[in-house]
Amino acid sequence: MLATKNQESAVQAVDTPHPETAAPSDAADAAQTERALRIQLAGTYRIFAMLGWSELIYNHITLRVPGPQTHFLINPFGLHYTEVTASNLVKIDLDGRMIGESAYPVNPAGFVVHAAIHRARPDAHCVMHTHTTAGLAVACSQAGLENSNFYSAQLDSMVAYHDFEGITIRADEGPRLLADLGDKSLLVLRNHGLLALGTTIAQAFARLWTLNRACEIQLATAALGPARRIPDDVAARCTRDSLQFDPRHGAGRDVLDALLRQVDRIDPSYRD
Template identity: 85%
Template structure:
């Protein structure tokens, strides 16, 4: 029986009779499937970075445990059963043939530790996102997508490869109450209370960066006023939990992944 199958089966050997534990196990199994599928979505969108970068999500239950991709596998190889469970220090929980990359978890750990609503954290090095992160201006308020992110994007200056724990408090301080961040000279970060919300935020930021990069070929962009951008952000409902917070979008992409290769659910 696979780990996921065991989680889904409340009568497997060694199971507790605690109904809350059964519920948590069932929720974790469902979360594993959605997270593995999201890794495949990233690969489909061209957001993977060889075997590097992460999407992390908190596991239900009283323990502060998280799921992360097994280090050494490409995003197209991630499955529900091979996701690695770790604690806030990057230590592997339970038995697994795979390992995590603790150095790559430093940024994620700082956010998960400090922010109760950051259940899911995503980090990318897309060409457009990294290009904007390397620009002096950062994200410009010049297109349909950036206009939906008014006051939502924070910045953190480059301090080198993110392997030092002491950078975490500075990153959290720079983030403040925002849930999107441009790591200068490095890439993009997104946080959400769900995988779908983090994805919707990240997709919008990355799309804004793509349009900004394309617009640069024509010279100076036509800027959008702050008041119009603020109204666009208020009118945009895609991040709002009352309107699904991106779940419909993520579900549509997961259906595409399902048609390409359903093995992510294994």
């Protein structure tokens, strides 16, 4: 299991309002909340780069900004994840239109899938999409994710699949994608990559990391021959026992904070 703090500290952390879900009381509070979210999101882009999850200038992590308007933060198109900062993140609406001014454009193709999910799922405050080698390999396989390792066993009944329809630039794909996603929090985009959603950045990250790690182990296991399948009842128990998804243990918040500390030691410029 992923390491956590003691239960008392974890419960205190959960009781502290998350900036993603806290309702700003006035303009000053809203600005402060957005600033905190910008720092955390920019730091998460740096985490993706540190983990090797970036894809040149492509792919996205989108995050809703609390408030009466349905606005989101997204990476500026044209920058590598190591160049994303709190101040250059771009604010957009559900149609991908820029709110305010930015020196950078937004990749409209990249936001099509995100917009469909943000629009339809109230719990999708954060949506993450990757093209990691392991994730894409499993997405290209006929079997998809196999229930055969420590990490896949923690994702029982959490993963959905959506067939490849080409580059995601057409809004009419949205309803079909949403129908396939249903109430799941993880989506394998066949022949394409992985996607995760969550009520917070930390929750979405914990889900995506676990899925990607399961794909890495599956890819390595394939070189050794057929994998041993984990019984369904054991997988269901593993999913219930998985600490990184448990609100009592921060639902991934401790993990994200630990990785942000690593990023701070490497290059804290994401806070700018």
